[in-house]
Amino acid sequence: MSGADQSRAVNLEAYRRLKGSLGRTYGRGRFVAICVGRVAADAATFDDLRSRLAQMGEDPSNSLIVQADVDYPEEVVIFCLNGPS
Numbered sequence: 001m002s003g004a005d006q007s008r009a010v011n012l013e014a015y016r017r018l019k020g021s022l023g024r025t026y027g028r029g030r031f032v033a034i035c036v037g038r039v040a041a042d043a044a045t046f047d048d049l050r051s052r053l054a055q056m057g058e059d060p061s062n063s064l065i066v067q068a069d070v071d072y073p074e075e076v077v078i079f080c081l082n083g084p085s
Contacts, residue, residue: 010037011064023069033063042068 014037026032026042031049033040035058043049046065053060066072 007062015064026068028069030068031065032068033065035063
């Protein structure tokens, strides 16, 4: 497993463990960044959260960013249209 894959797995596991309490702790609908298996920051908007992470010296692409109390599916299927043949 690559470093990026391992980091994503750690953050996803932390999200699964914390998701039931994120709304109570940070407020329903707030954006929360999970980095290295812990909550690194929260903010009212996605853009504000990205700015906070940058101010902290964190690369937002290394974080799992979710909204508190929003249910996300475990798996999704993405269909791609290549346009007319």
